[in-house]
Amino acid sequence: MPEGHSIHRHAQLLTSLFMGQPVRVSSPQGRFATGAAILNGEVPGRAAAWGKHLFVPFYPLNVSDDVDLGATRIGRSPAAVGTSPVDAPAAHWLHIHLGLYGRWRLGGPGTAGLTGAGITEAPTEDSGMSGPRRGASGTKADAGNARSGRLGVGADSEVQRADLSVADPAANRPKFGSINRDNTTDLEGSKLLTPTPTTRMLMYSERAAAMLTGPTRCEVISPAEVAEAVAKLGPDPVRNEPGDRERFIEAARKRRVPVGQIVMDQAVVAGPGNIYRAECLWRTGIDPLRPANRVSKARLGRLWDDLAEEMRRGVPTGIATTIPDEYRPDQSVEGDEELDRVAVYHRDGRPCVRCGTTVRMEVLAGRKLYWCPGCQR
Numbered sequence: 001m002p003e004g005h006s007i008h009r010h011a012q013l014l015t016s017l018f019m020g021q022p023v024r025v026s027s028p029q030g031r032f033a034t035g036a037a038i039l040n041g042e043v044p045g046r047a048a049a050w051g052k053h054l055f056v057p058f059y060p061l062n063v064s065d066d067v068d069l070g071a072t073r074i075g076r077s078p079a080a081v082g083t084s085p086v087d088a089p090a091a092h093w094l095h096i097h098l099g100l101y102g103r104w105r106l107g108g109p110g111t112a113g114l115t116g117a118g119i120t121e122a123p124t125e126d127s128g129m130s131g132p133r134r135g136a137s138g139t140k141a142d143a144g145n146a147r148s149g150r151l152g153v154g155a156d157s158e159v160q161r162a163d164l165s166v167a168d169p170a171a172n173r174p175k176f177g178s179i180n181r182d183n184t185t186d187l188e189g190s191k192l193l194t195p196t197p198t199t200r201m202l203m204y205s206e207r208a209a210a211m212l213t214g215p216t217r218c219e220v221i222s223p224a225e226v227a228e229a230v231a232k233l234g235p236d237p238v239r240n241e242p243g244d245r246e247r248f249i250e251a252a253r254k255r256r257v258p259v260g261q262i263v264m265d266q267a268v269v270a271g272p273g274n275i276y277r278a279e280c281l282w283r284t285g286i287d288p289l290r291p292a293n294r295v296s297k298a299r300l301g302r303l304w305d306d307l308a309e310e311m312r313r314g315v316p317t318g319i320a321t322t323i324p325d326e327y328r329p330d331q332s333v334e335g336d337e338e339l340d341r342v343a344v345y346h347r348d349g350r351p352c353v354r355c356g357t358t359v360r361m362e363v364l365a366g367r368k369l370y371w372c373p374g375c376q377r
């Protein structure tokens, strides 16, 4: 299942492709027909992620030019949801949760130059999004990208570079935050992507198309319902807003279940899945089976900080690369290069790269948990 870093990347990509562009929306499968009819002909604003949830505001085509489509933010209070500085709320929000089987596919000239979340490479983990196949040059550029991720480029520079690559002016972009009303012609049919019978949603402008299959949630909701959905979620380490660290520590300290279970509980911390759970507990040396209320505040704080840093670093590529440089193996495990990027995830039965103890796997609350009993206390 794609973890929170991928969903944040999806939000960036959808914003880059569709913000300010009137879109056609349909549901070839039919299960989203009512929602698609509401959004069809409207204009997406800035998409946002909170944990594994994706929210996209949609504005009517005739919304005032004074409205800054990029200004809408989601937040904890109902007042912060759907309200732009000029008090012109986006009435419709597309809410998507990919779940286990949800996948995006992107196509069209607007995707040229986009990277991350599987857009220009065949991802070796399920990022939940794929793009069109590229020629040799795209492959090469992507290889460079993957390498720089491996070398542990600082989070800020990496995020910044990714933002630049996304913001690159592809052909005739409207001014950021304004509506390109000229783009309503030639939208009678999308030749950019061919939907399948299971396509829940097809969305396209004249320059890009996005196709969604298999999501757990795909619905149109109101600003108040966005607030409700967010209220059920714990703090998101990628967002890492003021007070989030304390919120996480406080919530975790109230629970007696294993801390490894807490890190997967979206009401306590929103976004981490199985990879970041295993990796960040290993990185901070915390035994995942220790009851959460028996982990000190200081250690929980370090765990939050590590989740925030590592997940944020994974956003540009949509791929988790969490093994510290000093433990990176000299030689790849044959046929399983994915193992070069992680310390304990999927490494059960192998010696821990830090202490040599055999990495273990156990099923905890229905999900496989990987950890090293030697150096996680």
Ligand SMILES: [Zn+2]
Pocket: 352, 353, 354, 355, 356, 357, 372, 373, 374, 375, 376
């Ligand atoms: Zn170890």
